[in-house]
Amino acid sequence: MEKANITLYTVIGNPERIATAIQDRYKEMTQEIKSENGNIALTLVDDTVINFAINHQQDKPDFIASHTAGMANYFASAETQLVELKESVLRQIRVFNCVTGITFEIDNNEDRTSYIINCIYAIANDVNGFLLYPNMQIYTKEGKLLFSIQGESQLTEFIPIGNADLLDMNRPEEAPADTERRLRSIAQLKKKEIPYMEQLRSEALESEVCLRSREEMVKRAAALFAVAVYSEVILSEDSDREKALFYFNKMNDLYGVKSYLTQKETAYIEDPEPEQQTCIQFVWRYECCGALLWAAGVVDDLSYPSEIIDVPVLAAIFWQHKGIQYLLSKGYSRPQTEILDAADLTLRYDWACVEARIHGKEAPAGLDGGIVVERHYAFNWIIGANENADWDEIQPNT
Template sequence: MPYFTIFASRNDTRDIDALIHETFSGGFKVGGSSPEWVIQPKGWFNKNKITIRVASEDSDPDYFENNIPGMMGFYQRIPFEDEDLQYRVLTQISVINTMLAIETEKEYGQDYLKLFADLAGKLNGIGFLPDGMLLDGEGKVIVTGDGKSGPSDFRPFACTRKIRGEDKSSAEGGERKQRSIEYLKEHGVPYLETLPELPPLEELAVKSREQIARRAVALLIVIQYACDVNQDEDLSESKAFVKNMLDKFGVTEELTEFERDLLEQSEPDRQDAINLVWQYEAYWGLLWGLGLLEELDFPDETCDCDYAINVVSSCDSFDEFLNKTSIRRPEEMLDEADKIYRLHWACVNARIKGEEAPAGLIESVVLERRRALFWMIGHRDEAWNDISMNT
């Protein structure tokens, strides 16, 4: 059967019934109720029945747990013509919590497509076609399945439940937030007073020293392969070296699925490699968490790659590296995570306005530091490649 899927970020699904009836009020008979509607055309000649099934994180959490990370990975791997558009698409996917699966008995035409897109618009959602194309609420193409930008002026939308789910006040969180704001003021960085507090320490699952060290070593090693991909080096020799180093330090199992895929590709995607090289900045954050940097400097310049490599390459084993480390106090990690969260908002806010990032901030550096810091504090217990970047 032909398919069209709507993905959205919704506080709840109680208004979907009314929106479906409104969308198909002309020329259709709407039957059923949540979570499944059957929509029959009233005309004599149009007999293409429509079925709409709704799922949400509340009604079907397994669907979202199993499918959204895959969707995120798919659009991470696509070679977008516009990196900023890719960021906006990934931001939207990160806050999806509602799905409408639409099936028709026969192939549908532009008349049905317009109705489906209209419903997506009413839901502040995006339309997904089986070939990977995304449409906005006006039926305009956001991006094709091979990364070509469409005419849509797409901006992500997140419901308050998704972006402010952690918006709980506590004395600890309030004090931390104010310290971060003072830090931003000192550096001349705009801030959003209503940006939520991060959860208190007692609600987080901070990673252990060994967990952080293993992630750091594995990441550094696979980044070297990504660098060779970018520089058109002999990849067979590079791959052999990287796999040997992973075995030597005993961290092969610490690779993410994305990193494994890059290593196994016969012709690695250059954009994937570029994205991974930027994770030097995330690795830099891990080194700070392991006490191997005195402080995390203001993120207006890239890290010292020579030092970043030497801190591991000077060791003959993982244990030797681990013995050089001394994990930061969880309170320090949470303080830095709160600061980078607010710095990230300032970068995104400037980009949306078409302005340069304030105070010389480099958004890619900020984003990757956030990845490392949020992962170390166990924010929402998200995996390395699934750290939500909403602001």
């Protein structure tokens, strides 16, 4: 008989959940199960064996680090038009912390093979996992091709995900203020009939928050606006890089944005022929810009994320002011509590949008998933989530 190999990847705090899922999904056809040091040998009623080798970061950190780095480097070499999706897949690979190798024998009984593979997908569903086949194709738990070494995918977009038990591992308990904030957010979701996960905790509790200064927020907003304006001109019908650079340099003259661009932003501006998808990604940063100006107290309102930001209004704010300090003088220090409330609600909006997308549904209550994920990204940076990560390293988990 031919031997088959499938690998399950996930982000999970307690690997015992995988062992539990294995036992549960195969229980109807299990004759015997042996488990030792993360290795599970499951004997089916036909006397054949399925082997599971569970390797988790908490037990084998070097193995996981080496394995995921090698996997990311391998898929980074794939040529594809799906540039943004590829980058999201690479981010997902880099945060995998549990690798489960699955081996079993294939015979001529197609029903048996289908049963084994269907159970593997059910296990992936139980633990929010992804499956890698020997031909280097990664599949979602729903059985859709996420990405292949040929650069193919059945998806048009993908947002990296993590498991709540991992995200909450080694974190402090919610303080009363955190619990009250979560309940306030849920009350707003209920009013709009937006699905939610009751125990989803914010990405930064009050005890963990490291709020960026108003000046940092405004500088970041100015840089994002400059890059977004550049991108908008590049994407226009009469695309002209010289014209795009004119507007970018005008922003630099007013705000000195070149000195606080990120590494990725600098590389993008210096690229004479950027990919269209990359331009689209950066033009979406208008939404981040709006969230940053609101958090910095420069603008008063943060609208419900159903309609894209009014770019002419945003442009007027920057073109009519003459530098960072002048812009700061027109604003005020928004209370931390207000910023954390908005960040928490945005996280839950994003969870609802991702959940809808996974199940092939429209985002609920008129939410625009693109707007929501950009705001989520901005708020994570503002509140110092992801261990106070730099802008390019933010990971808006849901």
